[in-house]
Amino acid sequence: MKRLxxxxxxxxxxxxxxxxxxxxxxxxxxxxxxVLERGPARSLEKYVEEMDEIDILxxxxxxxxxxxxxxxxxTNKQTAVPLRLLALFHPGTGTGGASEAWAGFGERFLPEQxxxxxxLREKFGAKRIPPDWTIRDWxxxxxxxxxxxxxxxxxxxxxxxxxxxxxxxIPGGNIFEGxxxxxxxxxxxxxxxxxxxxxxxxxxxxxxxxxxxxAIASQNYTNPYGVSRPGCFYSGFCINHGCKTGAKxxxxxxxxxxxxxxxxxxxxxxxxxxxxxxxxxxxxxVVYMDENGEETMQPADLVVVAAFTPDSVRLLYLSGIGxxxxxxxxxxxxxxxxxxxxxxxxxxxxxxxxxxNLFMTTSSLSYGVSDxxxxxxxxxxxxxxxxxxxxxxxxxxxxxxMSFGRIPPGAAPRNWxxxxxxxxxxxxxxxxxxxxxSMDTYPYRQNYMDLDPTYTDKWGDPLxxxxxxxxxxxxxxxxxxxxxxxxxxxxxxxxSKAKLISTGPGGNGGGFRHYDGVRYKxxxxxxxxxxxxxxxxxxxxxxxxxxKTPNLFVVGSNALPQNAAGHPTTTIVALAYRAxxxxxxxxxxxxxxxx
Amino acid sequence: xxxxxxxxxxxxxxxxxxxxxxxxxxxxxDAEDRVKVPLxxxxxxxxKIIQAAAARIIPTDECGPGATEAGVVVYIDRQLASGYGTxxxxxxxxxxxxxxxxIFGYQGRSTPQDTYRAGIGLLGKDFTALSPEEQDRRLxxxxxTRFFQxxxxxxxxxxxxxxxxxxxxxxxxxxxxGYPGPQLSYIAEMEAxxxxxxxxxxxxxxxxxxxxxxxxxxxxxxxx
Numbered sequence: 001m002k003r004l005x006x007x008x009x010x011x012x013x014x015x016x017x018x019x020x021x022x023x024x025x026x027x028x029x030x031x032x033x034x035v036l037e038r039g040p041a042r043s044l045e046k047y048v049e050e051m052d053e054i055d056i057l058x059x060x061x062x063x064x065x066x067x068x069x070x071x072x073x074x075t076n077k078q079t080a081v082p083l084r085l086l087a088l089f090h091p092g093t094g095t096g097g098a099s100e101a102w103a104g105f106g107e108r109f110l111p112e113q114x115x116x117x118x119x120l121r122e123k124f125g126a127k128r129i130p131p132d133w134t135i136r137d138w139x140x141x142x143x144x145x146x147x148x149x150x151x152x153x154x155x156x157x158x159x160x161x162x163x164x165x166x167x168x169x170i171p172g173g174n175i176f177e178g179x180x181x182x183x184x185x186x187x188x189x190x191x192x193x194x195x196x197x198x199x200x201x202x203x204x205x206x207x208x209x210x211x212x213x214x215a216i217a218s219q220n221y222t223n224p225y226g227v228s229r230p231g232c233f234y235s236g237f238c239i240n241h242g243c244k245t246g247a248k249x250x251x252x253x254x255x256x257x258x259x260x261x262x263x264x265x266x267x268x269x270x271x272x273x274x275x276x277x278x279x280x281x282x283x284x285x286v287v288y289m290d291e292n293g294e295e296t297m298q299p300a301d302l303v304v305v306a307a308f309t310p311d312s313v314r315l316l317y318l319s320g321i322g323x324x325x326x327x328x329x330x331x332x333x334x335x336x337x338x339x340x341x342x343x344x345x346x347x348x349x350x351x352x353x354x355x356x357n358l359f360m361t362t363s364s365l366s367y368g369v370s371d372x373x374x375x376x377x378x379x380x381x382x383x384x385x386x387x388x389x390x391x392x393x394x395x396x397x398x399x400x401x402m403s404f405g406r407i408p409p410g411a412a413p414r415n416w417x418x419x420x421x422x423x424x425x426x427x428x429x430x431x432x433x434x435x436x437x438s439m440d441t442y443p444y445r446q447n448y449m450d451l452d453p454t455y456t457d458k459w460g461d462p463l464x465x466x467x468x469x470x471x472x473x474x475x476x477x478x479x480x481x482x483x484x485x486x487x488x489x490x491x492x493x494x495x496s497k498a499k500l501i502s503t504g505p506g507g508n509g510g511g512f513r514h515y516d517g518v519r520y521k522x523x524x525x526x527x528x529x530x531x532x533x534x535x536x537x538x539x540x541x542x543x544x545x546x547x548k549t550p551n552l553f554v555v556g557s558n559a560l561p562q563n564a565a566g567h568p569t570t571t572i573v574a575l576a577y578r579a580x581x582x583x584x585x586x587x588x589x590x591x592x593x594x595x
Numbered sequence: 596x597x598x599x600x601x602x603x604x605x606x607x608x609x610x611x612x613x614x615x616x617x618x619x620x621x622x623x624x625d626a627e628d629r630v631k632v633p634l635x636x637x638x639x640x641x642x643k644i645i646q647a648a649a650a651r652i653i654p655t656d657e658c659g660p661g662a663t664e665a666g667v668v669v670y671i672d673r674q675l676a677s678g679y680g681t682x683x684x685x686x687x688x689x690x691x692x693x694x695x696x697x698i699f700g701y702q703g704r705s706t707p708q709d710t711y712r713a714g715i716g717l718l719g720k721d722f723t724a725l726s727p728e729e730q731d732r733r734l735x736x737x738x739x740t741r742f743f744q745x746x747x748x749x750x751x752x753x754x755x756x757x758x759x760x761x762x763x764x765x766x767x768x769x770x771x772x773g774y775p776g777p778q779l780s781y782i783a784e785m786e787a788x789x790x791x792x793x794x795x796x797x798x799x800x801x802x803x804x805x806x807x808x809x810x811x812x813x814x815x816x817x818x819x
Contacts, residue, residue, distance in 0.1 A: 051777035051800055052757045054674075055811045059684045069686040072699060081699040084686040190782075193789045233780035244779075355792040359774065360781035400755035400774045414738070416652040416747050417731065425658055428772040455688060516698040 001287070002296045010286055010300035011035045012273045012315065015097030016569065017555040017576045018306035019255040020155070023225065024580035026262040029588065033264060034298060036271040036288055038307075039063075039093030042100055042252050047242035053401040056240050061101040063091045063308075068457035070310060072517045074469040075446065076327060082455045082463065083517040089340070090240070090523045091308040095269065096251035098308055098523055103239045103396055104248050104364035105567035106158040106215040108149050110374045111142030111178040113440075113564045123375065124385060130473055132445045134337055136561035139533035139542040142178050145574060150182055152573035153213075156249035157221040157229070159186040160213030174210040176370040189218045189232055189365050191393070194356055194432045197496035198367055198393030205491050207369045212391055214364040215249035215569065225258035238363035239396045248362070271296075274461060276303055276319040276552065283321075283552045289459065302583065306555040306576070310449065313528035313558055314464040317451050321549055322529070322539050325448050327467075333539040335450045337443035337527035338466060339563035340515070342474055343388070344481025345436035347489025349408050350498040355429045358398035367393045372437075372484065373565050382480040384473070388439035389565040390488065395433045406431060408501040432498055435488045437481040438522070441563035444471065449528045468515045475513075524557070524568050531559040531575075543582030543594050544575060550593045555579045601631040602642040602668065632669055635676035636708065641715050642668050645746070647723045651730050652750045660767040667753030670762030674749065675708050677812035682706040707745065714742030758799045759810045769797040777803060 008031035011018045018035055026033045042061070050056065063086060071080035092098030112119040117135045129135075152158075162183045163173025188211030191199070202209035216238075219231040229246040238248060246253030259265050270291035277284045277297065285299035305312045313335060316322050322334035371377070372387030380387075405415065405424045408431070412420035452465040493500035512519075532538025535547035544559050546552040555576050557568050564571075586594040634642055649662035649671075662668075674680060687704075694702050705713070717737055722730065737743040753762030755769070757777070763769060769776060773794035784793050801808050 048804065049800070049808045051803075052759070052808075052810070054752060054756050054760050057752075058679050058811060064684055065686045066683055074698070079692075081692060081694040081702065082686050082688070083700060084702065085684075085700055087700065190785055192785065196789075233782055234785055235777070235779055235781060237777060354790040355773075355794075356790070357781075357784070357788055357793045360785050360788075360793070400769060400772065401752050404751055404755050404768075404772065414735075416734075416750075418654050418656045418658070421653055421656070421661070422658050425771055454690065514698050518697065518700045 002290070002294055004296060004298050006285070006299035006301070007032045007034045008300065009033045009302045009304065010298050011304040011306055012286060013037065013097060013305070013307035013311070014095050014251060014267060015092065015306065015308070015556075016099040016251055016255075016573050018097075018304065019251045019259065020573055020576035021304050021306060021553070021555060021580050021583070022265060023255055023259055023262075024577065025583060026259065026265040028584050031264065033266070034300070035265070035267045036273050036286065036298070037095055037267060037269050038272045039095070039269065041269050042095045042242060044242070044244050044246055044252065047244040050241060051235070051237045051244070053399050057401070060240055061092055061094060061242060062086065063093045066458075069463060071452040071455050071463050071465045073465070073467055074514055076467050080452055080465045080467070088517045088519065088521055089525055090520070091310070095256065095267065096242075099569065100242045100250045100252060101240050102523070102569060103567075104215045104362070105391070106153065106156065106160065106213040106364070106570050107174075107368070107566045108177060108180075108213075109564040109566050109571050110176070112374060113562070114138040114140060114142050114145065116562055120385060128385065130442075130471070132471075134443045134445055136337070136530065136532050136537060138531055138561065139538075145578070146178070146181060148574035148577045149570065150180070151577045152570050154185050155223050155225065156215040156254055156570070156573065157185050157217045157223055158213050158215050158249075158570065159189055159211075159218040160184040161188055161211055163210055172210060174368060174370050175208055176373060184213060186218045186221055189214060189216060189362065190234070191367075192361055192365065194358070195365075195367060195393035197432070197492050197498070200495045201488065201491035202367065202369050204495060205488065207371045209367045209369050212364060212366045212368040213570075216243075216362055216364060217247050217249070223254055225255070227254055227257045229253055232362050234360050234362050234365075236359045236361050236397055236399065238361075272459070273315060274318065274459060276305070276315060276321060278319065278321060278549055278552075281549050283549050302551050302553075302587075304553045304555060309525045309528060309556055309558045310464050312554055312556055313449050314451070316529055316539075316554065317464070318461055321546065321552065324450060327446050327448055330445065333530070333537070335448045335528055337530050337561050338447045338449050338468060339441045339443050339526045340468065341438060341441045341522045341524035341526075341563045342477055343436055343438040343522065344478040345434055345485045346482040346503065347435045347485040347487075349501040349503050350432040350434065350489065350493055350496070351408060351427065351501055352430045352432055352496070352498045356432060358395050358403070358429055361394050361396070361398065363396040365394045366391050380480060382476040382483070384476050384480050386440050387484075388437040388477070388481055390435060390437050390484075392433055392435055398429070404428060409503060432492075432496070435485040435492070437485060438565050438567075439477050439481060440565050442473070443527055443562050470513065470515050524563060526557040526560040526563045526568065529554045529558040530561045532561065541594065542578075543586070544579040545582060545587070545594055547593070550587070551591065553579050553583065600634040600637065600639045600642070602634055602637075602639055602646070603629045603631055604666070634672050636680060637668075637672050637675070640720070642672060644715050644718050644720075644722045645671060645711070647730060648718055648734060648746060649750050649753070651727060651734055652747055653754055659771050662750050662754060664764065664767050665754045665762050666764040667750050667762050670753030670756060670760055671749045673761050673812045675711060679812070680706060680708045701741065703741075705741070710742050710745055714740065714746065717742065759801060759808050760812065766797045766799060776800070779803065
């Protein structure tokens, strides 16, 4: 095995979490930082040449499942099966990871997310909380976290409008959000034509719509690292694509230009980490396959794991770090609290007479409605404890391959032939965006990650196995979202004069009994190595420091004990800033567990 | 070595020399003004069967051009010859087990190339000689097969893809619906066309960028 010269800090993964850690450590200390990234380098110049659907459809910026996938089973009585295509979420690879191809939604979580276990117990009493939920408090509160949110928003240049500035509610913003100390760094994006109807309908229903915070800059913006980028051009090649102007905050557009000037920073692409080497509760470095396929040891004083959540969790398993979770006894913490965000919809299809120019858009351009997010104003027939967040009004993308042939049910006898072609041409660009609601998604005792006993990746290392199933509670969430979405969609039809055509349950789970590995849901996979206040309840402390290996930090959505209705990226970036402070302000001054 | 296979197209239908210089392969018109497009995966006979089936899935009719004019068969041929065709983007380690495909996805061993070879067998050697109605009946029988669903999706891709993938020739697909191609900015148009059609003559990615763009299927270096 090749053995490299030791470095001070080695970071696994170059997504937002890894590169925020790298940037903070490299610029605030004199330590040498090496980032190991499994995939190739990415660049805005290359993204221009990827304004196309076919290559993105085949593999795009995602991980190639031929190299590594996950296996899935619904219960631990079953034998897991490999997902031969990675359709249900989109793990990224290459510089920037999944944060290159993301949509860009930039909202914060509600304050009670950080103390959810306590909050629900106080509100409902222990009896109404399903007994198999393993919800946890984070161990820190929103107030302690607010400044980290702001640092994330400032770095990414989030566009939006504040609805709660220091406790003062501001109409037009999200008045249900936690208090923020600053207005957003950039004003909201320009709304599309269809968003006007969504907004009007929301107002007509007495809701409080607001421009969704988005990490897509609405104007020229320079972040605190001195990195400048232009405002959005609305070209519509955004989600699943890299942004060719960098208007969408991506590690390559908001962090790499600053990192490239740091002399104590190096990024090594095509470097696949297979193991963290450790002894007696101390990490000694990582072993990886370098760009030539040579097994290489990189010794380091501090190890940061910041890969995509399932990959970070798998690396801990492969390295034998932490106690594997046992769903039967509840012992162990590694792999627990696997969640994958649910969302629901199903109000029907809105067919317009006029053309909508849906291809003029960007991926997270939308309005939000949070009147039902978090605590519900009143009990609902479906019996869910909390509601969800409506997001919509515009489509995320509308490109010709994916959109041609999207027609109302019954508009053609089959999905090919002359009649279908005629309908496909006629309905193209006339079916408006529907209504969907994303919801809190709770961890269960029986849902977890561990290593698969049979299937392996291209190096022969075991794949990660998901054991995951919907319960009656998620079905009630889908039903709730379907009912609420139907009401909203009906109102949009009224204010827009669009024809409403019924389509049945929508969203990522509505109408399906089992959690499946086929249909895309979100890329919001969370848990596996969660944060918390005590080592018997969590793998990490609130600084994302590993309880049993203090010179190891595991940074990413692996740390989130439960899945909030909101999109998680701003929260992940904020957690990375806090972990960086943990390293720089605490750990380096007094190596050991931060107490 | 495999005999080089070609498919013949009327030169006019294919839009002339400019387009073909993009293929990067030698193309010449014969005495009857037909061009020979070199095939990478299909045999000539297979290409004709797929071309005939594609012409029923997206017919040339009173609504305008279809799969034939778009060159869908060449698109499919290029895709099948690429890493996609041999499952370089799919996990193919065993053990292979049977499982509910609605939960776990396709678990069979067939690559897209295998699926097409088998599907062409199901269409039959006589497929090109059948009447359009007879062809439809044969396709209807296959509607639920993996092959048909793949072919149907590939026809849409071949009609609506960027022309660099050798489908959507002359941007006939984009012209059918009024898609303008991969424009770099809609800042002005967003506000100028609320609820009004923005329909301009489309431009391909290489036209917009002013230089040729190489799609993944033309990459020569191995994917894995």
